Amino acid sequence: MGKQYLQISCLLLGIIIIFTVTGCAVSKNGSRTAATRLPDPPQSENKYYYFTAAQFQLLNENIDNAVFYLKMAIQNDPESSFLKKELVFIYLQQNNYEDALVFIDQLLVKNPDDIEALILKGNIYMYLDQKDKAKTIYEKVIALDPQKKNVYLFLGSIYLDENENRKALEVYQKLVKNFPNAYTGYFFLGKTYERLKQYPDAEREFKKALYIEPMLVEPRYELLNMYKNNQVQTVGPLRKGKQEPNKEKITELYQExxxxxxxxxxxNMELALYCHKTGEKKKAQEIFDWLADRSLSDPDIAGKIIYLFIDQKKFDDALILLNGILKKIPDDSDMNHLTGAAYDGINNIDKALFHFSKVKDNSKFFENATIYLAYIYKNQNQPDKAIQSLEKAIQRIPDNPEFYFYLGYFYEDFQEYQKAESVLKKGLEIMPESSRLHFRLGVVYDKRGEKNLSIEQMKKVIGIDPEDAHALNYLGYTYLDLNINLGEAEQLIRKAMEIEPKDGYITDSLGWLLFKKGQIQEALTALEQAITLVPDDPIILEHIGDVHTSINNREKAIEFYKKALIKKEKDTETLLEKIKKLSHGND
Known part of the structure; x- marks a missing residue:
């Protein structure tokens, strides 16, 4: 785009990039070079020497060395707030919030009303999503100094996130009272009134923001949404004997x-859709044609369709737009891929298949389109076509490891484990360090009963990515299942839980581990949490039944075994035997 327009959302985001505060200089891209060996500290105990040395290290992007010298300066002058703030700024550039908070707290012990330190601390809490703490600090800052404009924006955003709209309103009202030309304040006042369904008030505030800064687009889009939803009405010209609300204002805003x-x-997209829906088909098609021409050289067209329509599940609008564009460029791969995704979104399978099949192998969407096709065929119980679509893709692009991954996964799902193994190994020839391919191969070995080979693959995954929670969990659960290496199993599962604490399958493994250790109540708590995260999973349900069986809670055990039986598609003999045994009252 030739000229950059002012964007309030970007402005606020820029403000909330909380550590763009005056301090020591670091590299522009935030990169951190490997620290060189520190020279022996000089005999001088001059804080100015150490501060200057820190600045020199920063200029050379030796961040760790700069920290060292600043700490030496602080040792020589432990009361210096300036030096501590300089060190805090470096820690923040390193995302080292823990150490930054230590020095901020030292500053606040010395001066509890240090505004700059308070703002830094509030911003760290904001970044760490500890919003209650951030809110308390921001409220204190405003009470101490009502002229800190950005703090109103921080505090107001917290209240909006927490749906405390009345409190947000009070904050933004104080902001514009203290800063009458703060267009961001009027914009967020408008957003807050919108939340409160006080639409005329919202309209007024958005217009104030535009009066102060006429180049803004966000207030115009907010007004457009209200006018199109008839939340604020002005009667436009008659159309087919009826009054069409707001048409003139809507058209005028898009033109602006x-x-x-x-x-x-x-x-352009929204105006084209509006014209199409209000009967101005010719004008709409002119814009569709313009978008089609631009899409050939501007990736933003496809990106905006994804972001504004497909990701938002506005499939009907997406299809009006895409079909209009395809009238001008019917064989365009990118637009056909997006059209296929939109038709898939409304479950029009035939049209989805048609458009996905038109995506050429030189398109950046070819991989996605191929996988889409394969999944559609699989879900339509046409496994042969699913396999064929992936095999054809491999013939056209034989060095794409993703095609081998999905082909192997489909063979696995169809219980053709030998073929799955062969395909996944071919993928690993192309990308030997692919943790996804190794993981999938490990699952195939597990399903074939080759536990040692499965363990070997999971170890390879962890070697490639020590933070792969699913591999850690899989290996740990396998050890539990085999009743071997139980100490290591616990370490693996607990590490997986630290990485993915909300994963139901990992929580199930933890519950099963606790059960094996005889910690029955803790096990039951974990397993009940797991089933809330993965509702109706038959393995978790069976595990809960097993725990209830162990404490002679037969009715509960039978209840969960029966739930598991309903959800389990095969290998139900063990469950049936458990239910039969408990129903007859045997131990």
Whole structure:
């Protein structure tokens, strides 16, 4: 786009990039070079020497050395707030919030009303998603100094996130009272009134933001949404004997945006849709054609369709737009892929298949389109076509490991384990360090009963990525299942839980581990948590039944075994035997 328009969302994001505060300089890209060996500390105990040395190290991007010298300076002058703040700024550039908080707290012990230190601390809590703590600090800052404009924005955003709209309203009202020309304040006042369904008030505040800063687009889009939803009405010209609310205002706002920014993708798309829906099909098609021409050289067109429509599940609007564009460029791979995704979203399988099949192998969407096709065929109980689509893709692009991954996964799902193994190994020839391919191969070996080979593959995954929670869990659960290496199994599962604490399958493994250790109540708590995370999973349900069986809670055990039986598609003999045994009252 030729000229950059002002974006409030970007502005606020920029403000909340909380550590762009005056301090020691670091490299522009935030990179951190390997620290060189520190020279022996000089005999001088001059804090100015150490501070200067820290600055020199920063200029050479030796961040660790700079930290060392600043700490030496602080040792020489432990009361210096300036030096401590300089060190805090470096820690923040390193994302070292723990050490930054230590020095901020030292500053606040010395001066509890240090505004800059308070803001830094609040911003860290904001970044760490500890919003209650951030809120308390921001409220204190405003009470101490009502002229800290950005703090109002931070505090207001917390209240909006927590749906405390009345409190957000109070904050933004204070902001514009203290800063009458703060267009961001009026914009967020409008957003807050919108939340409160006080639409005329919202309209007023958005217009104030535009009066102060006419180049903004966000207030215009907010007004457009309200006008299109008839939340604020002005009667337009008659159409077919009926009054069409807000048409003139809607058209006028889109024209304003496009006068300022003629290539604004969103405005052009929304205007085309609006014209199409209000019967101005010719004008709509003119814009569709313009978008089609631009899409050939501008990836933002496809990106905006994904972001504004497909990701938001606005499939009907996406299809109006895409079908309009395809009238001009019917064989375009990118647009056909997006059209296939939109048709898949409304479950029009035939049209989805048609458009996915038109995606050429030189398109950046070819991989996605192929996988889409394969999954559609699989879900349509056409496994042969699913396999064929992936095999054809491999013939066309034989060095794409993703095709081998999915082909292997489908063979595995169809219980053709020998073929799955062969395909996954071919993928590993292309990408030997692919943790996904090794993991899948390990699962195939496990399903074939080759536990040692499965363990070997999971170890390879962990060797490639020590933080792969699913491999850690799989290996740990395998050890539990085999009743071997139980100490290591516990370490693996607990590490997996630290990485993915909300994963139901990992939580199930933890519950099963606790059960094996005889910690029955803790096991039951973990397994009940697991079933809330993965509702109706038959293995977890069976595990809960097993725990209830161990404490002679037969009715509960039978209840969970029966639930597991309903959900389990095969290998139900063990469950049936458990239910039979408990039903007859045997131990």
């Amino acid at each position: 945006i496009l006068e300022l920014y003629p290539n604004d993708t969103r405005a």
